[in-house]
Structures are given as structure tokens and as C-alpha cells.
Amino acid sequence: MSSRGFTIVEVIVATVVMVVVLGVLAMALRFFFKGSRTLELRQDALTLAVLEVGSVEILDPVPEPYSTVRTDTLMGRGYSVRTTLAWSGDETRLLTVRVSSGDSVSVELYRQFIISNREESR
Amino acid sequence: MNGSAPGNRGAAILIAVAAALVVMLAVGVLFALMDRMITGQLQRESEAQIRLSEASALDAMIRIVETGGPPEPGTAHRFNLGGVVTTLTAGVLERTDLRRGGFTTGGDATPLVVPSGRFLFAVTPENGVTVGVFSGSTTERLGSYRLGRTPLLTLASPIRWQGGDAVLLALDNGAGQEIFVVSPSGVQHSLTTVIDGLCRSSVITSGGAEGSELLAVSNGGNRGFVVNLRSGLSTELISPPGTCPAITPSGEVFGRAAAAGSLTLAPPVTDVFFEDVNRDGRLDMVWAGPRTLYALTSRGLLSGSPSPGASLLAWGMIEGSLGLGARWSMPGGQTLWTRLTLDGFSPYEPVGALTIPWTGRFFGRGTVVAGTVPGGVMLSSVSGSYSQQILEGNHFVWGDADGGDVDVFAPLSGGIEAVFNPLAGDGFSQHFDMQSSLNALNTRSSHRLLIFDDFPRRRVFSERERPVKQ
Numbered sequence: 252m253s254s255r256g257f258t259i260v261e262v263i264v265a266t267v268v269m270v271v272v273l274g275v276l277a278m279a280l281r282f283f284f285k286g287s288r289t290l291e292l293r294q295d296a297l298t299l300a301v302l303e304v305g306s307v308e309i310l311d312p313v314p315e316p317y318s319t320v321r322t323d324t325l326m327g328r329g330y331s332v333r334t335t336l337a338w339s340g341d342e343t344r345l346l347t348v349r350v351s352s353g354d355s356v357s358v359e360l361y362r363q364f365i366i367s368n369r370e371e372s373r
Numbered sequence: 374m375n376g377s378a379p380g381n382r383g384a385a386i387l388i389a390v391a392a393a394l395v396v397m398l399a400v401g402v403l404f405a406l407m408d409r410m411i412t413g414q415l416q417r418e419s420e421a422q423i424r425l426s427e428a429s430a431l432d433a434m435i436r437i438v439e440t441g442g443p444p445e446p447g448t449a450h451r452f453n454l455g456g457v458v459t460t461l462t463a464g465v466l467e468r469t470d471l472r473r474g475g476f477t478t479g480g481d482a483t484p485l486v487v488p489s490g491r492f493l494f495a496v497t498p499e500n501g502v503t504v505g506v507f508s509g510s511t512t513e514r515l516g517s518y519r520l521g522r523t524p525l526l527t528l529a530s531p532i533r534w535q536g537g538d539a540v541l542l543a544l545d546n547g548a549g550q551e552i553f554v555v556s557p558s559g560v561q562h563s564l565t566t567v568i569d570g571l572c573r574s575s576v577i578t579s580g581g582a583e584g585s586e587l588l589a590v591s592n593g594g595n596r597g598f599v600v601n602l603r604s605g606l607s608t609e610l611i612s613p614p615g616t617c618p619a620i621t622p623s624g625e626v627f628g629r630a631a632a633a634g635s636l637t638l639a640p641p642v643t644d645v646f647f648e649d650v651n652r653d654g655r656l657d658m659v660w661a662g663p664r665t666l667y668a669l670t671s672r673g674l675l676s677g678s679p680s681p682g683a684s685l686l687a688w689g690m691i692e693g694s695l696g697l698g699a700r701w702s703m704p705g706g707q708t709l710w711t712r713l714t715l716d717g718f719s720p721y722e723p724v725g726a727l728t729i730p731w732t733g734r735f736f737g738r739g740t741v742v743a744g745t746v747p748g749g750v751m752l753s754s755v756s757g758s759y760s761q762q763i764l765e766g767n768h769f770v771w772g773d774a775d776g777g778d779v780d781v782f783a784p785l786s787g788g789i790e791a792v793f794n795p796l797a798g799d800g801f802s803q804h805f806d807m808q809s810s811l812n813a814l815n816t817r818s819s820h821r822l823l824i825f826d827d828f829p830r831r832r833v834f835s836e837r838e839r840p841v842k843q
Binding site: 257261262264265266268269271272273275276279280282283286287290293294297300301304306309310311312342343358359360361362363364365 | 383384385386388389390392393396397399400403404406407410411414417418421422425426428429432433435436454455490491492506515516536537538556557558
């Protein structure tokens, strides 16, 4: 009977090893799930930003400079969509679309329009 | 406890280390997966910005070519937007034919085609009425809107709405008409009204200032309604025989209030358009029907018919040569041309392109004329020394869909074939190699600019040729 089992030192060392490893695993899982959620938010924010740029691209004529902030929902999550159309030269306007969720996630896209390409065709 | 067998000594540590290795391996896989997901997301964001920056660079390049002409081969232009550096390198300049294009509407139905300014609207009867919107410059589909009902489409016509190009649809719901104004960004306005006699052959005109847009709809003859598109209020109008009530682009109403119950017999009208036919700097109105042609100019209402009983075969304007003219079939079977002169319409001996058997409305400017002939669309020099059939078929729609001159469209099953600006004639094409870079991402593609010297301005269109693999 005395020839079976582990020594106390073995058990302590093995336990310490497992605790450390499980700690690392827990941190990794936490990082993974948090990162996945951030990526999902960025993906949705990119989708909203592309849609917002597309909705301005088809406007005819290109609107006068403006700035709007609105909230939009995608997959049950809320996003802030900030759209700014500003002069960026004599005959150009710069569209900036920034979609954010909280402080951590933000996606920004830019598109420039040449006004005279459209206006002169009238 | 202290007397373990030599074979078991260290086994607990071994098992723990083995388990630890498996767990660390899993953690490593998780990190690699996460890294890959982050990289993929960043690449998608970069690609989205690159697409937008390249579209902006092409717009800017088009502007440069429009104002300064084609650049020398080998010239590179650099653009910077959103951190993306886009370089466009010009290739050689080559002659090119007319600009052609195709629009895919899908399904088997032949769409109703409505060119409107810079866009082409294709209306198909799919689960009610579906309106597809296409860019006339790139032929890309910009959107598709389904009017989620199952009414009958009665009419479709181009309209200017809030300073932009749109299409007006009149749908019959049994009790009256539902009118929709659809722009590239969706349904802008709808109203329900009752217009007696509205049918597919009704002639529609629209105009007016923003906020008080008016629509005039004829019953095919000289009676019709003018409808305020904002309020839905309609008034019945009557106009001289051979014409129909109409709205000028500036919103002036042609016609007077009709007396209740009055009946008139008037020849039908199939086409109405606005042009400066007597070159006095003011828009005149022209009405055409199977047996009549009338022009309202500063000299009054002028008839283009050479004699009673003559049938109108073709009509149109050739700026700079014929002016407003018409081809008639006389009761005896012979054909005759009349044209508008300072003294009104007078007979005209056809020469050159006017000996071609045009049917319906034709268009012309300077030395070129385009129009429909039996079996297709013909483009000809006014002198007749050069002519070319540019489209085949029997049904064509004329109108502007790329913000330039008149274009011609052939609706087909599941799509539309187009020839753009045939009056502008041949042009030039120039290849451009486009390279873009953002961080470590580099893309290459090839584009072609089509350049037409369409007096008084140069018109430039872009076509993506192919992506180039890195």
C-alpha cells in the first residue's frame, strides 16, 4: 500500500502548474471573447459606414455642406453615426463618416466629390 | 505516502505538464485565430477606404481631363485621401467608337425604360412594380425599390424632384391612381388622385418650382388634367386641337380650364417636347401626333402639316441645318418633307440623310442625325455620305441618362442595351494604370477613360477594365 500514490511535493508542484496554466487559459479566453465582441462591433460599424457613404454617393446633386449625428441599430446594438460633408477645395467636397460604439470602437471612412462633374452636366 | 514505487515517481508532475502543454497549445491556437480575425477585419476596413479613395481619385482625374484634356502618356497623378495614396498613370490615347453599355435588370420581363438626367430607371412587373436605378455614367445598379402592392402600372415618366433626377410612376389601384416619385435614394413622394382617361398613351409633362411641382396628363387628345403633386389637387384643362395640355420645365401651364361636360373632337397627340425651334433664345413647344405637327413659337401656333389627310411619319430637330422638320406620307402615297422657316412651315426637298426612311422622332445636331428606321437605330451624317446602324430592333427609348446629350435604349428580356450620346460621334479612349496603397496593402487595377469632345464641353466617362493581381 505504501508503494502506491504521489509524494506531497509532486502534488504541490502539479497543482501549482495547473493553477498557473488554468489562469493563463482564463485570461486568454477573456481576451478572446472581448476581442471577438470588439471585432463584431467593428464589422457592424464598417457596414453602417459603407451604407452611409453609399447613401450620400447617390444623392443628386451633391448636397450643401452639413453635419449630422444620429444613432443606428444593427443586430440589436446601437451605434453613433456622425456624417460630415465639408468644402475641401474650390470644387470639391469631403465626406467623412465616423461610426462608433462606446469609446472603444470607431470606424472612419472618407470620400471626396468633385462638384463640377455633376453640376456642369445640367 | 513517502514510499511510492519507482515507476510512479514524478507521474503527477508529468501529467500536469502534459495537461499544461495541451492547454498552452489551445491558448496558442486561440491567439493565432484572434490575430487572423483582427488582420482580416483591418484588411476589410482598408479595402473599403481604398475603394472610396480610388473612386474619388477617378472623379478627380475625370475633372482634370475634362478641363485640361488627356494627359501625355506616362504622366502620373497622385491623390491622397484617408491615408490611401492612389497613383494614376496615363497610357496611350486611342480612337474609340460610340459609347455603348448594357444594363442587367434580371428575370425574363422586358423592362419599361425611363432615362432621367444622370440615371436610368428600369420598371419591371415583379411582385407588384419594381424600380431598378442605374447610373448612366457607369451602368452600375445603384438600387432597387419594390412598390409592395400589385397594382397596374399605367405610366412612367422622367421628372425633376427637389433638384434631382427621378421617375414618376402612375399606378392604377382600381379606385384611382397612386402616383409615386422615385429617386435613386428611394421613394420620395406618393399621393392618391383620380385622373379620368389616364392610359398608357397619355402624354405627360412636368415642371415647376421645388415644392410646387406640377404634372400635366393628357387623355391622348386635347383634354387633360394638371395635378399639383404636393396637394394632389387636379384641374381639367383643354388646349387647341392637335395639341394637349402641358407644363413647361419652368412650370408654365399650357391650356385653359375646360368647361364641364364640353366635348371636342381633336386629333390624338403622341409626343410633346420643348426646344428652341426658331432660334430666338426661348424654349418653344412642339406636339406631334399621327396626323399633326404643331409648334408654339413667339409667332403663335404653327401647323407643320402640308395638307389635310397627310400622315406624320417622322419629326425632329437638326440644329444647325434642317431645324424643325417633318416627314409626311401624302394621301397619294408619296412622301413629303416640311420644315419650319421664318414664315412658318414650308415644303422642303430632302437631301442627304433626309432621304433615309426615318420613323418617329429623330435627333440631330451640326452634321449628325440619329433616329429610328425600320429594324433599328441609324446614325448618319447630314450629308448622307456616312451612315451606320447602331442598334437593332423595333422598340427604342430616347432620352438622357448620363447627364449629356440624348441616348438611345433598346429594352430586352432581362436587360437593356444602350448607345450613349450618338450625336457626339466617335471619341478617344485612354488607359490608366491605378495603384493604391494603405499601410501594407497594395492594389492595382486598370481603367479606361472615354473622352468625347461634345461641344461646348468635353465629356469623360470611366470604365474599370480589370483588377490586377499583386
